[in-house]
Amino acid sequence: MTQAEIKLCSLLLQEHFGEIVEKIGVHLIRTGSQPLRVIAHDTGTSLDQVKKALCVLVQHNLVSYQVHKRGVVEYEAQCSRVLRMLRYPRYIYTTKTLYSDTGELIVEELLLNGKLTMSAVVKKVADRLTETMEDGKTMDYAEVSNTFVRLADTHFVQRCPSVPTTENSDPGPPPPAPALVINEKDMYLVPKLSLIGKGKRRRSSDEDAAGEPKAKRPKHTTDNKEPIPDDGIYWQANLDRFHQHFRDQAIVSAVANRMDQTSSEIVRTMLRMSEITTSSSAPFTQPLSSNEIFRSLPVGYNISKQVLDQYLTLLADDPLEFVGKSGDSGGGMYVINLHKALASLATATLESVVQERFGSRCARIFRLVLQKKHLEQKQVEDFAMIPAKEAKDMLYKMLSENFISLQEIPKTPDHAPSRTFYLYTVNILAAARMLLHRCYKSIANLIERRQFETKENKRLLEKSQRVEAIIASMQATGAEEAQLQEIEEMITAPERQQLETLKRNVNKLDASEIQVDETIFLLESYIECTMKRL
Amino acid sequence: MASRGGGRGRGRGQLTFNMEAVGIGKGDALPPPTLQPSPLFPPLEFRPVPLPSGEEGEYVLALKQELRGAMRQLPYFIRPAVPKRDWRRLPRELKIRVRKLQKERITILLPKRPPKTSEDKEETIQKLETLEKKEEEVTSEEDEEKEEEEEKEEEEEEEYDEEEHEEETDYIMSYFDNGEDFGGDSDDNMDEAIY
Numbered sequence: 001m002t003q004a005e006i007k008l009c010s011l012l013l014q015e016h017f018g019e020i021v022e023k024i025g026v027h028l029i030r031t032g033s034q035p036l037r038v039i040a041h042d043t044g045t046s047l048d049q050v051k052k053a054l055c056v057l058v059q060h061n062l063v064s065y066q067v068h069k070r071g072v073v074e075y076e077a078q079c080s081r082v083l084r085m086l087r088y089p090r091y092i093y094t095t096k097t098l099y100s101d102t103g104e105l106i107v108e109e110l111l112l113n114g115k116l117t118m119s120a121v122v123k124k125v126a127d128r129l130t131e132t133m134e135d136g137k138t139m140d141y142a143e144v145s146n147t148f149v150r151l152a153d154t155h156f157v158q159r160c161p162s163v164p165t166t167e168n169s170d171p172g173p174p175p176p177a178p179a180l181v182i183n184e185k186d187m188y189l190v191p192k193l194s195l196i197g198k199g200k201r202r203r204s205s206d207e208d209a210a211g212e213p214k215a216k217r218p219k220h221t222t223d224n225k226e227p228i229p230d231d232g233i234y235w236q237a238n239l240d241r242f243h244q245h246f247r248d249q250a251i252v253s254a255v256a257n258r259m260d261q262t263s264s265e266i267v268r269t270m271l272r273m274s275e276i277t278t279s280s281s282a283p284f285t286q287p288l289s290s291n292e293i294f295r296s297l298p299v300g301y302n303i304s305k306q307v308l309d310q311y312l313t314l315l316a317d318d319p320l321e322f323v324g325k326s327g328d329s330g331g332g333m334y335v336i337n338l339h340k341a342l343a344s345l346a347t348a349t350l351e352s353v354v355q356e357r358f359g360s361r362c363a364r365i366f367r368l369v370l371q372k373k374h375l376e377q378k379q380v381e382d383f384a385m386i387p388a389k390e391a392k393d394m395l396y397k398m399l400s401e402n403f404i405s406l407q408e409i410p411k412t413p414d415h416a417p418s419r420t421f422y423l424y425t426v427n428i429l430a431a432a433r434m435l436l437h438r439c440y441k442s443i444a445n446l447i448e449r450r451q452f453e454t455k456e457n458k459r460l461l462e463k464s465q466r467v468e469a470i471i472a473s474m475q476a477t478g479a480e481e482a483q484l485q486e487i488e489e490m491i492t493a494p495e496r497q498q499l500e501t502l503k504r505n506v507n508k509l510d511a512s513e514i515q516v517d518e519t520i521f522l523l524e525s526y527i528e529c530t531m532k533r534l
Numbered sequence: 535m536a537s538r539g540g541g542r543g544r545g546r547g548q549l550t551f552n553m554e555a556v557g558i559g560k561g562d563a564l565p566p567p568t569l570q571p572s573p574l575f576p577p578l579e580f581r582p583v584p585l586p587s588g589e590e591g592e593y594v595l596a597l598k599q600e601l602r603g604a605m606r607q608l609p610y611f612i613r614p615a616v617p618k619r620d621w622r623r624l625p626r627e628l629k630i631r632v633r634k635l636q637k638e639r640i641t642i643l644l645p646k647r648p649p650k651t652s653e654d655k656e657e658t659i660q661k662l663e664t665l666e667k668k669e670e671e672v673t674s675e676e677d678e679e680k681e682e683e684e685e686k687e688e689e690e691e692e693e694y695d696e697e698e699h700e701e702e703t704d705y706i707m708s709y710f711d712n713g714e715d716f717g718g719d720s721d722d723n724m725d726e727a728i729y
Binding site for chain 2: 016
């Protein structure tokens with residue numbers, strides 16, 4: 001874990017879970033897997049605080065545990081999973097576009113709570129939806145359950161590993177930590193629940209909850225007195241599936257930008273057909289015949305078979321090689337080269353960064369070196385048609401920032417510098433790693449700046465919140481217009497201005513974080529798939 | 535050894551590589567020497583591209599801010615504990631002695647599934663808020679410099695105390711204690727201000 005990643009994890013944990021969890025989490029990320037008492041001793045926090053923090057971290061799948069010999073349980077943090085917290089809004093928004101508000105709220109509840117049983121999710125979501133509906137209408141549990149089942153079928157949510165059921169009840173002491181197992185087939189199996197009920201508004205649910213004294217039984221359901229049918233079956237959001245979806249989206253939009261809408265629709269159809277047959281880390285999809293593609297095109301598109309074939313040929317001949325032709329049977333077998341597509345996207349990101357940071361002439365040189373793989377100083381000047389002095393300057397700037405590297409080719413065995421070729425080259429994997437590292441640093445800076453801005457204006461923010469609360473309560477009790485006006489004037493005009501500026505800045509910083517996270521996703525996917533290939 | 539006489543020998547001023555290969559021709563002026571460290575924020579030559587705006591961008595932005603706020607309210611957000619008070623100066627009734635209860639609760643927590651904790655906490659959040667207000671009134675003169683976000687540990691002790699009342703069992707919680715904590719947690723000395 002690089003320092004930049006650790007810093008970013010620390011900021012994210014602190015913002016979402018507080019300082020204690022942050023301290024424990026960062027300590028675990030730094031030092032690897034450790035048992036409970038060692039953590040408490042090294043961080044100097046009390047044992048019960050450490051226990052609470054670890055509970056929270058395990059609940060959110062950020063820390064895993066393992067029983068080692070002699071019954072010692074060791075905890076290990078997953079740094080990359082912590083960094084996923086940046087992407088939560090994107091996951092939720094994607095679900096909204098696919099499954100509308102119900103799906104959005106299901107995924108939001110799962111992400112906010114880490115793991116939940118299906119009945120708990122359905123109840124929470126139904127309550128939330130009922131709140132937003134008009135008076136008198138309620139949300140039925142069945143509808144929410146249906147959306148949940150659809151999400152499970154398309155693998156967007158998955159079951160967590162569960163406690164194994166032991167057939168023989170051995171009287172020995174239970175193990176210090178359960179060894180959770182999950183069967184591949186069961187991962188998306190929805191338990192047969194008959195969830196009958198409707199969402200409740202907050203007022204009525206309070207009355208119900210207060211009148212339910214319970215013995216030492218779980219307090220999940222306060223409405224029905226039966227034991228929960230799916231106790232022990234917990235669900236979590238399947239982040240890999242979301243990543244697969246993002247990757248597909250990126251490829252489709254790249255094709256749309258490069259060619260036209262129809263070709264992007266064809267590529268989207270091909271990807272959709274391969275969703276189930278291809279694993280997410282495969283280098284290319286299963287071959288699809290042109291006839292199959294023709295049959296699976298969306299209904300609104302009536303292009304003829306020949307036009308489809310022409311498009312496919314065009315796509316296969318494109319130098320970017322998103323689509324490849326793997327055979328001629330069935331009217332032509334076509335595959336989508338996922339790894340090549342990711343590599344092209346990462347390269348395009350690099351080019352774009354060079355262009356925005358150094359200018360378009362630098363970008364020209366960069367693209368030239370990318371294309372020709374290795375070039376000497378003189379050749380760069382000639383091919384790029386840029387005067388020598390400027391070309392030199394630009395090359396050195398890019399070299400110092402590690403976008404370009406030098407390759408030495410000695411003429412003589414003694415590697416004498418005067419008799420060595422120095423060639424400029426772009427090592428895409430190394431440059432991608434460097435850029436990824438910079439992205440982590442950028443987001444850490446953005447978060448820090450946002451926290452700083454908020455802290456600077458804390459007094460003003462609190463004042464405005466108090467005023468809003470006063471106005472809201474006065475409106476509820478029916479105050480006059482003049483009184484409301486008076487309260488509103490408690491915030492002076494320059495203060496209002498300051499608040500506006502603050503809001504604008506915080507929004508800008510937040511939007512930048514989201515933007516950088518998209519770049520991080522592309523680069524991480526590319527690095528991951530390249531490492532698998534090596 | 536003789537040729538290394540402080541840089542005054544024959545080979546003085548020669549570089550190990552051919553300058554022309556790297557692109558510095560003979561007679562070209564070298565760039566001026568740098569006499570200070572590079573500036574903290576180098577001048578920005580090109581303005582950044584504008585951020586994506588539009589419905590999707592704004593929705594995701596609003597979602598992000600909402601999530602941030604929501605996570606602070608959830609029970610998973612653990613607030614740092616407040617240092618121990620000096621109990622000699624305060625009325626005795628304000629101190630809750632449920633040490634046994636607290637320890638025992640927590641040792642059960644870990645092996646079981648955490649959702650139980652969250653459910654318990656959710657139900658007592660309302661009670662915590664009222665208690666917080668009461669606590670603040672009493673100890674406000676001592677806490678003038680302290681930050682507002684501190685949640686007192688007495689309240690967490692209160693929370694477990696409420697559990698005892700809520701459970702409606704006939705036995706106090708220490709009845710269920712199987713004695714394995716006894717003497718084992720002496721490292722957590724409550725009388726000293728550790729935090």
